[in-house]
Amino acid sequence: MDLVRKWVQALFFLVTNGYWNFPLTRGIYQGPLKVICSPGLNCYSCPAATSYCPLGALQQLLGGIRLAIENGQFYVGFYVIGAMGAIGSFVGRMVCGWACPFGLFQELLHKIPSPKFGIWRPLRYMKYLILLFMVILLPLFAVDAFGLGSPWFCKYLCPAGTLEAGFPMLILQPSLRANLGLLFYNKVFFLVFFLAWAVLASRPFCRTACPLGAFYALFSKIKLVKLRLDPEKCTHCKACHSVCPMGVHFNESPEDMECISCLACSKACNFNAITLEIGGVAVTNQRPCRPEKAFPQHQ
Amino acid sequence: MTPKKKKSRTQKIRIAPFVAIFIFLVCGAIGISLGEPSRVLEQARQVCLSCIGIG
Amino acid sequence: MRTTSLFILVCCISFFIASCGEIPTVAEVGKPAPDFTLVDTKGKTWTLSQLKGQVVFVNFWATWCPPCREEMPSMQRVHTYLPKDTFKMLSILNNDNPALADDFCKKLGVTIPILNDPNGIIGKAYGLTGVPETFIIDKQGILREKFIGPAQWDAPGYIQMLMNYINK
Numbered sequence: 001m002d003l004v005r006k007w008v009q010a011l012f013f014l015v016t017n018g019y020w021n022f023p024l025t026r027g028i029y030q031g032p033l034k035v036i037c038s039p040g041l042n043c044y045s046c047p048a049a050t051s052y053c054p055l056g057a058l059q060q061l062l063g064g065i066r067l068a069i070e071n072g073q074f075y076v077g078f079y080v081i082g083a084m085g086a087i088g089s090f091v092g093r094m095v096c097g098w099a100c101p102f103g104l105f106q107e108l109l110h111k112i113p114s115p116k117f118g119i120w121r122p123l124r125y126m127k128y129l130i131l132l133f134m135v136i137l138l139p140l141f142a143v144d145a146f147g148l149g150s151p152w153f154c155k156y157l158c159p160a161g162t163l164e165a166g167f168p169m170l171i172l173q174p175s176l177r178a179n180l181g182l183l184f185y186n187k188v189f190f191l192v193f194f195l196a197w198a199v200l201a202s203r204p205f206c207r208t209a210c211p212l213g214a215f216y217a218l219f220s221k222i223k224l225v226k227l228r229l230d231p232e233k234c235t236h237c238k239a240c241h242s243v244c245p246m247g248v249h250f251n252e253s254p255e256d257m258e259c260i261s262c263l264a265c266s267k268a269c270n271f272n273a274i275t276l277e278i279g280g281v282a283v284t285n286q287r288p289c290r291p292e293k294a295f296p297q298h299q
Numbered sequence: 300m301t302p303k304k305k306k307s308r309t310q311k312i313r314i315a316p317f318v319a320i321f322i323f324l325v326c327g328a329i330g331i332s333l334g335e336p337s338r339v340l341e342q343a344r345q346v347c348l349s350c351i352g353i354g
Numbered sequence: 355m356r357t358t359s360l361f362i363l364v365c366c367i368s369f370f371i372a373s374c375g376e377i378p379t380v381a382e383v384g385k386p387a388p389d390f391t392l393v394d395t396k397g398k399t400w401t402l403s404q405l406k407g408q409v410v411f412v413n414f415w416a417t418w419c420p421p422c423r424e425e426m427p428s429m430q431r432v433h434t435y436l437p438k439d440t441f442k443m444l445s446i447l448n449n450d451n452p453a454l455a456d457d458f459c460k461k462l463g464v465t466i467p468i469l470n471d472p473n474g475i476i477g478k479a480y481g482l483t484g485v486p487e488t489f490i491i492d493k494q495g496i497l498r499e500k501f502i503g504p505a506q507w508d509a510p511g512y513i514q515m516l517m518n519y520i521n522k
Contacts, residue, residue: 027483034343035336045346052343060342064418071453079335082327089319146461150420154350166351173483179353179503187352224316280313341449346484349420
């Protein structure tokens, strides 16, 4: 299953970054596909990006909301929220585990041999604050003299933007280098910080800071596709604890907001207590129960 | 094989996700009727310099 | 693992081929600037080739773009400061709503002509990367300078550069 997931991740990476003409045009893709929402965190200023980033688009619309409404145009973000919400209620944070290029990148970084650490659990709440303040409230209310807000999350934090758009654009367009300043160094700091942390801990950005993951996490209870725990089969052997890339204790909280449905726990469970379900119907193949394998050796 | 009774309990179809998906699709449709996609497209087609920390 | 890599390779190649459409010919520094005819928000028609004999400052922008907004006041100062008969400043609204731009410029006190390019056709001809982007065209219609990103245009360096082209 993990191999299937890697394929899907690679495919989504290629589909959302499918424009490879940029070394010739030295610019970004400007075609009509950009009206489609990218499910994962994928900067739409990336030269190869073929779809829009829901967070970037939402911040831009919220920042320009006053100017638009004054001119009789109700660009308030329904389209973006509708797309994000539909994805969220369909698969929720499964996007993080299966379709997010930045998630894939962090997973690959985590394969670098090094001492590995956990992440202090309360840090997970930080991403909800980032969603609330940097994506919604500050773009909406911290406006300049003309009533226009800034995309705060993109401008001051987003490491995916620095990696996918900042550096490539600086390489493609050397004249941009004249404009480098504190803003950019600040963003490079966050990028280096999260990438270094990703080597030492599993998916630190997803777990502590990603507002898109935070938004999808709100659907953990009602999403269509999710993992289900069968309490009758579960022996509380805790085999699912150590394999979880997000630090979830699945047998204790099967509807955890951190779960990215990567199925690592389902694979690790020797009692078939964890299955993938779509709208209440189980879909994963039921392997024969193998309790004899549960205790002797761990993998 | 699981007994039939148990199966019917575990295989109950949940309605909530379909309701949520429908609500958000309606939300998206409202957005489309307001002309938001063209606005999103206008912005997505240009490099957002302030978004990538330049300028 | 081998099949996976093969699969990914095939994907890459197909995407690459799919993306290899036309390579657009875009404006280059030192070559004649692409001509355009556009209508501004006051209804006046502007044609670049008819502005020969003047230095033309072309700025591409959009209302939603914060850096564009930041450089506008400095552009306005240059617009009022430099001689009107040998220097023309034009701002091209790229892929945006002219009503928004008009409202915006009223608030900002900007009197620079705002040319509307609703489908970004001229922007494409000039090989726009993002907004703001600024082009300086000399009296012979040759594209001389290209600036990506915002600038404080009333800084002495820029004024000097513009004066050099004006006095040539």
